[in-house]
Structures are given as C-alpha cells and as structure tokens.
Amino acid sequence: MKNKYQDLIEQTFEFPQEEFEVVNNELFFRGIDMMSLINEYGTPFRFTFLPQIGRQIEKCRDWFKISMNELGYTGKYQYCYCTKSSHFNFVLEECAKHNSNIETSSAFDIDIVISLFRKGLLGEDTYVICNGFKTEKYIAKIKELIDLGFDKIIPIIDNFAEFELLDEFIDTPMEIGIRIASEEEPKFEFYTSRLGIGYKDVAPFYKWKIKGHKKFKLTMLHFFVNTGIRDNAYYWNELRKFSNVYTDLIREDANVKYLNVGGGFPVKNSLAFEFDYQYMISEIILQIQTSANSVGAKHPDIFTEFGSFTVSESGGMVFTVLDQKRQNDREQWNMINGSFMTTLPDTWAINKRFIMLPINRWNGKYERVFLGGLTCDSDDYYNSEQHINAIYLPEFKKERPLHLGFFNCGAYQESISGYGGIKHCLIPSPKVILIDYDEEGNIKHELFRKEQTSEEMLAILGY
Ligand SMILES: Cc1ncc(COP(=O)(O)O)c(C=O)c1O
Missing domain, CATH: 3.20.20.10 (Alanine racemase)
Known part of the structure; x- marks a missing residue:
C-alpha cells in the first residue's frame, strides 16, 4: 500500500519540481540540503537564498525582451x-x-x-x-x-x-x-x-x-x-x-x-x-x-x-514540531517551536498560504494535522494549503523530530510582523541565515543574525 508521505506528494503533484527534490527521505530546496542547515543552526530559523533574487530579476527582463521583440x-x-x-x-x-x-x-x-x-x-x-x-x-x-x-x-x-x-x-x-x-x-x-x-x-x-x-x-x-x-x-x-x-x-x-x-x-x-x-x-x-x-x-x-516576485522565492522559514496534542478524535495539533502570527503574519491576517513541506521523514506514513503556534492566541494556527483545505504530514514521533519548511515567504513577513522589537507572548524573532554560492559554485551559508534574546526584548520594554 502506498501510504508514505512521499507517495502522497508524488500522487498529488508533478514531483520533484524545479526547486524541490527529496534525497534519502530529506528535502533539498534549490540544491540546498535543508537538514544540514537544521543540524548546524538549529530551528527555528528564517533563511534567504540570495542568488534567487537576481534570477527573478533576470528572468523577468528576459520575458519582457522576448515579448517586446515579438511585438515590435x-x-x-x-x-x-x-x-x-x-x-x-x-x-x-x-x-x-x-x-x-x-x-x-x-x-x-x-x-x-x-x-x-x-x-x-x-x-x-x-x-x-x-x-x-x-x-x-x-x-x-x-x-x-x-x-x-x-x-x-x-x-x-x-x-x-x-x-x-x-x-x-x-x-x-x-x-x-x-x-x-x-x-x-x-x-x-x-x-x-x-x-x-x-x-x-x-x-x-x-x-x-x-x-x-x-x-x-x-x-x-x-x-x-x-x-x-x-x-x-x-x-x-x-x-x-x-x-x-x-x-x-x-x-x-x-x-x-x-x-x-x-x-x-x-x-x-x-x-x-x-x-x-x-x-x-x-x-x-x-x-x-x-x-x-x-x-x-x-x-x-x-x-x-x-516586490513579492523579486524576493518571495528566495525566502523561507523552518520550524520543528515540538509535540502533538490530541484534542478530540479528529483534531490533533502539531505544536511548532515558533509562531505563525509573529513570523508569517500574512497566514493569520489575510489567510495567505505558502508552500509547506516536511524537511525530513518523507518515508513516514502520513496523517492529517493542524499546526499550532506557540502564542496563547487561538488564531495562531495553520490548517490548510492552497490546493486543499487540510494539512497532511508524516506521522508525529516524539523520538524522531519532524522539521517543517515554509517556502517562498521572503516578502512582507518581517515588514508586517516587525523584526526584533517585542512580539506576541514575547516569542523571539528567529535567527536569520543567508545562503549563497561560493567562488566554486558550491552552497555556502552564514548566520546573519542570531535569535533575539530576552535581554534585547526586555530592554525595549524598559526593564
Ligand atoms: C505602488 C506599489 N507598487 C508595488 C507594490 C508591490 O507589489 P507586489 O509585492 O505585489 O509586487 C505595491 C504593493 O503594495 C505597491 O503598493
């Protein structure tokens, strides 16, 4: 029986796609080994893959050039x-x-x-x-x-x-x-x-x-x-x-x-x-x-x-599922180690959807879940995708942490939620990682900013 998460994706979409592929049950995004980033930096983190910005600009210029030439x-x-x-x-x-x-x-x-x-x-x-x-x-x-x-x-x-x-x-x-x-x-x-x-x-x-x-x-x-x-x-x-x-x-x-x-x-x-x-x-x-x-x-x-076209596809956000709460027979909540309201505010404010995929355990059986954020606000959740009014993810297993990526969310999220500053329930701004190519064309990455500290937040609040 085909009941692995990877089967579900392959049966629903053309997969792999230009930017996503799965190697040994783990997700690679634009050639970036997402698991290796998680192992090195820990979650939650926001990332920007810088080369994608230039690619978008050039791609768009090419389209205009082609159309303008064709039309004289x-x-x-x-x-x-x-x-x-x-x-x-x-x-x-x-x-x-x-x-x-x-x-x-x-x-x-x-x-x-x-x-x-x-x-x-x-x-x-x-x-x-x-x-x-x-x-x-x-x-x-x-x-x-x-x-x-x-x-x-x-x-x-x-x-x-x-x-x-x-x-x-x-x-x-x-x-x-x-x-x-x-x-x-x-x-x-x-x-x-x-x-x-x-x-x-x-x-x-x-x-x-x-x-x-x-x-x-x-x-x-x-x-x-x-x-x-x-x-x-x-x-x-x-x-x-x-x-x-x-x-x-x-x-x-x-x-x-x-x-x-x-x-x-x-x-x-x-x-x-x-x-x-x-x-x-x-x-x-x-x-x-x-x-x-x-x-x-x-x-x-x-x-x-x-704006969005230039920068969205370069950005993503990675969380880990901390635990699962079963609230009744049909509703089980995967609690993430961050907040939707404070890191992806468009998901809450205008019900915007991003591409959401697990980073690991693609060979796990899948289950239907709701995703809950860490604030105490009942609106801090994510429970549907653009193509379907539900979320499916590999089954939760306490001993094998599940990591989740939200992709193409490089536009507006920090401008709307604020970056640094104080946040709902004082959930800190996540660390930010920049990814680029080195001179040989290999992926390199660095920490742009570490996770916001309690001292930074309390100083803003006058403590
Ligand atoms: C005047 C103007 N130009 C450009 C943009 C960018 O829009 P988008 O991010 O959808 O490309 C906006 C967005 O609000 C705008 O108000």
Missing part, C-alpha cells in the same frame, strides 16, 4: 524593486548588483537609497520612483537625493495637495508621475482605491495644474491594482481604463513617456501553482502598444515595481 515594441523595459517587500540590506544589495531601479514608499526608504549610493552600489542614474503619501519629511528626503545628483527621481503624485507641497519644497525642474486610483474588485468593501487620483480627474488635473508648469513635467503614469496582475476581466478592464487616461493625456500634448504598471506578479504558493508570465506580459505590452499607436505616440517605456 520600441519602448524599453525598466525593472524596479519595491523596497517595502523586504528592506534588508542583503536584499537591496542583490537588487543593486542586478542594476534594478528602486521604488520607495516613505522617507526612510530614501535613506536606504542614499546608503547604497554611499557604498557605491547604486548610481545616480538609477530610477527612483517615489510612491506613497508624501509627507514633508519624505519630500525633504527626495530633495536630498536631487542634491546628491540623482537625476531620475520621479515622485508619483498621489493626491492634489501633494503637488502643492512638492512645488513648495522643490526648486529645480523635475519629472513627475501621477498614480491613477484603480477601481477595486466588486467584492471589495469600497469602490475606489484610496491611493492615487481617480481616472476621471487625471486629465483635468493635468490641464489645470501641470501643463506648461515651469518646473514639473508629467512623464509617468502609474497604476497598481490591489489584487495583482491576474488574467481576469477585472484586471484587463482596469488596464484598459489606465490606457485610456494615457491616450487622453497624449491628446492633451502631455509628454508621458513612461507607463508604470506597478507590482503584483504572483508567486508560487503551492506545488500546483501555474501562471503563464510570458503570456501576461505579452498581453499587457500589446494593450499599451495599441493605445500608443492609436494616438501616434512613441511606445512608452514600461516600468514594473515587483
């Missing part, structure tokens, strides 16, 4: 990394190595750009797209960047008042963009995104305030739909409205030469994940090309600001 599109493609997905220096350094442009969201983000510039990792010719609500501090930082010689900073106007503030603080000529507020999906709690300026108001605002302005030139239109880039009627409809605003502006003689389609590329969140990136890119380019041709405009350069 004459504009360029510009990859930007959206810092809010993971602000860590090691992530930004990888992006900089691959000449990614940067999208910022707040004043402190600009300090990241300045820090990379001072280290010689970013040139002044990097596009810095400044999104988000512009406070005075944020605008002061934008000015600091201009003073450092950055000449491709494009603040994206989010609301009318922001334009006045920018006018007050900035005294040199500068290109600006406008973010178009998309309409939310029908099932959402409100109709129009609070971010950006409504479709109908963009062209009138341009005529009223920007056309002929002595400092500011509108060169970029920006849009981002909350649900991300998906092949559905809602997305294509929003893209069409965006393209219509673009053609209206061109008819008004605006020099819009960049179209920024934001972030939102999906990320593999299950072994059954399928998404045709190349097709989506071709369709987006085709729509933009058709719009530009319809008004006789030069094909605009296309910008993206992929």
